[in-house]
Amino acid sequence: MISLTLAQLAQAVRGQLRLAGSDAPDTVVSGLVDTDSRLIGPGDVFVAKPGETTDGHLFVPAAAEAGAALAIVERHVDVDISQVVVADAVASLADLARFVVARVREDGDLRVVGITGSNGKTTTKNLLARILQDEGETVSPRASFNNEVGAPLTMLRVAESTRFLVSEFGASAPGEIARLAGLVEPDIGIVLMVGLAHAGGFGGIEATLAAKSELVRALRPGGLAILNADDARVASMAAPAAERGVAVRWFGRGASADVRADDVEVTASGTAFVVSCDGESLPLRLRVLGEHHVMNALAAIAAATALGVSLAECVARLETVELAERWRMQPLGSDRVRIINDAYNASPDSMAAALRTLAQIVEPGQRTVAVLGAMSELGEHSAEEHDRVGLLAVRLGIQRIVVIGPDARRMYLEAVSQGSWDGEAIFFPTADEAFDYLVGELRDGDRVLVKSSNSAGLRFLGDRLGESFS
Template identity: 75%
Template sequence: MISLTFAEVARAVAGDLRPAAGADAETVVSGAVDTDSRLIEPGGVFVAKPGETADGHEFVDAAVERGAVLAIVERPVSADVSQIVVADVVTALADLAREVVGRVRARGDLRIVGITGSNGKTTTKNMLARILEGEGETVAPRASFNNEVGAPLTMLRVTEDTRFLVSEFGASGPGEIARLAGLVEPDLGVVLMVGMAHAGGFGGVEATLRAKSELIHAVRPGGIAVLNADDARVATMAQIAQAREQAVRWFGRGPTADVRAEDVDVDADGTTCTVIVDGARLPLRLRVLGEHHVMNALAALAAATALGVAADVAIARLQTLELAERWRMQPLGSSRVRIINDAYNASPDSMAAALRTLAQIAQPTERTVAVLGAMSELGEFSGEEHDRIGLLAVRLNIRRIVVVGAEARRLFISVISEGSWDGEAVFFATADEAYDYLMSELRDGDRVLVKSSNAAGLRHLGDRLGESFS
C-alpha cells in the first residue's frame, strides 16, 4: 500500500482512530493490507473481518505478532496495536481501496483494467498481467480475488510505482460488479462472455447479462470497452459504451473482430493459431491447454494492444505462460497417464469446453476418462444443465465417465439414459471411493479430466491422481 498516516486512513474509512502507546495520528503506515492474520507482514494493516466460521477480531493478537501496526475493527479489542473502529470492515476495506487507487491515479500514469464474464476471468487476468509486466509494475489479483473482499485487497497492493492495475470482477448477484468497479472507474472494461455460471444467484441468463453490463457502465467516459464479438449478449453492451463515449474494441473468432484467430489447432501440449490484430497476421503458440483459452488470449491481446503494447511483443510474452492457474486445466501425471485437473470451478460452458478439449487431445490409441462432479450456483437450471453435460459426454464418446457426489447424481442418470452403460459410466458418493476405483481402473495411455465446481472438492482428487501417476 502507499504511505498514509493513521489519520488519513481513518478519514478514508470514516473510522475512530485509537492509537496505541508510542503512535499518534501522524504515524505513517505503508505495509500490505490483509484479512488473513497468517499473511500479515511487518508494518502491515490487519482488517478484522467477521466470517461465517471465524471472527477476525479473535486474530488481532496473531496479526500483531506477525508485525501488524494497525488494525481496522468493528469493536475495540484488547491488543497492543493502533486501531480504527468502523461500522463495517468490508465497507471500510472498499473505502480505503478507493482512496489509495485515487491517490495513485491522480499522478496521471496509472491505467486500470476491469475484467468480468461468466467464464475465463482468472485465465484472462493472468494472460494480460503476463503481457503488461514487461511494460511496468503490474498489480493483478492472486488466484480468484474478485469479490467484495478480494477485489479491494488487490487494489490496495498498488504503490507509487504501479503502472497497471488489472482487476477481476466476479459477482454472486446484481449490483456487486457496479460496487466493485465503481471503486476505481476502469480505463478499460473487458467482458468475456455471458453464460449460465451463477445463473441461480442472478435469476437467469438475462439477469446475468445486466449484471455483467455493470462493468461497462463503470468504465470512465472516453475509456475503452473490450467486447466479445462472438457473444450476442456481450455485443449488446456496445450500445452502453457508445452512450458513454467509450471506444469499442472487439475480439473473437469471427471476421469482424479487431483481434481474432484463424487456423486453430489443439493438441496435448497446447494450441496453435494465427492471430490477426488490426489486420496484421501473427503466429501464436499457447502453452495453456484447451481451445477455449484462445478466446481468453484474444481478449488479453485486445486489451494489451489498446494500452499501447505492440502486438508481436504481447504475443511473445503471452507464449511464456505455461499454466493459467492452479486447478485450471492443469496438466499432472505423466506421459503414461495424463491428468488434467480443472476442478477449481465449473459452469455449463466451462464443463463443455473441458470435455471437448479432452476429446480433442486424445490420440486414437488413448482412452478418455472424465471424472465429473457437480456444477454449483445454477439454481432452478441445475437439473437441465447437468442433463446437458451428461449427454455431451456420451456424444463426445468419452470412454469412461466417473461421476462423484450426490449433487451430481442427475448427471450420471443422464449418461445412463443416453446409452452409456456396461461399466462405461460409474457413480461414487465420495472422492475417496472414486480414487480407489480409478487407481485400479486407469491404465497406460489414459487421458483423464477431473472437472467440478470448487464446492465439490474434486481438485484434491485431481492432485492425488496426479501425484500417483507422476
C-alpha cells in the same frame, strides 16, 4: 499500499482513530493490507472482518504480535496496537481501496483494466498480467480475488510506482460488479462471455447479462470496452458503452473482430492459432490447454495492444505461459497417464469446453476418461444443466465417465440413458471411493479430465491422481 498517515487512513475509512504506544496521528503506514492474520508482517494493516464461522477480531492479537502497524476493527480490542474503529470493516476496505487508487491515479500514470464474464476471468487476468508486467509494475489478483473482499485487497497492493492494475470482478448477485468497478472506474473493461455460471444468484440469463453489463457502465468516460464479438449478449453491451461515451474493441473468431484467431489447432501440448490485430497477423502457440482459452488470449491481446504493447511482444510473452492457474486445465501425471485437473470451478459452459478439449487431444490408441462432479450455484437450472453434461459426454464419445457425489448423480443417469453402453459410466458417492477405483482402472494412454465446481472438492482428487501417475 501507498504511504498514508494514520490520520489520513482513518479519514479515508470514516473511522475513529485510537492510538497506542508511541504512535501519533502523523505516524506513517505503508505495508500490505489483509484480512488474514497469517499473512500479516511488520508494518502491515490488519482488517478484522467478521466471518460466517469466525471473527477477525479474535486475531487482532496475532496480527499485533506479527508486527502489524494498525488494525481496522468494528469494535476496540484490548491489544497494544493502534486501531481505527469503523461501522463496517468490509465497507471500510472498499473505501480505503477507492482512496488509494484515486491518489495513485492523481499522482502517477496508473491504468486500470477490469475483467468480468461468466467464465475465463482468472485465465484472462493472468495472461494480461504476464504481458503487462514487462511494460511496468503490474498488480493483479492472487488466485480468484474478485469479490467484495478480494477485489479491494488487490487494489490496495497498488503503490506509487504501479503502472497497471488488473482487476477481476466476479459476482453472485446484481449490483456487485457495479460496486466493485465503481471503486476504480476502469480505463478498460473486458467482458468475456455471458453464461449460466452463478445463475441461481442472478435469477436467470437475462439478469446475468444485466449484471455483467455493469462493468461497461462503470468505465470512465473516454474509456474502452473490449467485448466478445462471438457472444450475442456481450455484443449487445455496445449500446450502453456508447451511452457512456466509451469506445468498443472487438475480439473473436469472426472476420469482423478487431483481434481475431484463425487456423486454430488443438493438441495435448496446447493450442496453436494465427492471431490478427490491426492489420498484422502472427502465429501463436499457447501452452495453456483448451481451445476455449483462445478467446481469453484474444481478450488479453486486445487490452494489451490498446495500452500500447506491440502484437509481437504480446505473442512472445504469452508463449512463455505454461499454466493459467493451479486447478485450471492443469496437466498432471505423466505422458503414460495424463491427468487434467480443471476442478477449481465449473459452469455449463466451462464443463462443455473442458469435455470438448478432452475429446480433441487424444491420439489413436488413447482412451478418454471424464471424472465429473457437481456444478454449483445453478438454481432452478441445475437439474437440466447436469443432464446436458451427461448427454454431451456421450455425444463426444468419452469412453469412461466417472461421476462423483449425489449432487452430480444426474450426469451419470443421463449418460446411462443416452448411451447403449455396458459399464462405461459409473457413479461413486465419494471421491475416496472413486480414487480407489481409478487407481486400478486407469491404464497407459489414458487422458483423464477431472472437472467440478470448487465446492465438490474434486481438485484434491485430481492432485492425488496426478501424484499416483507421475
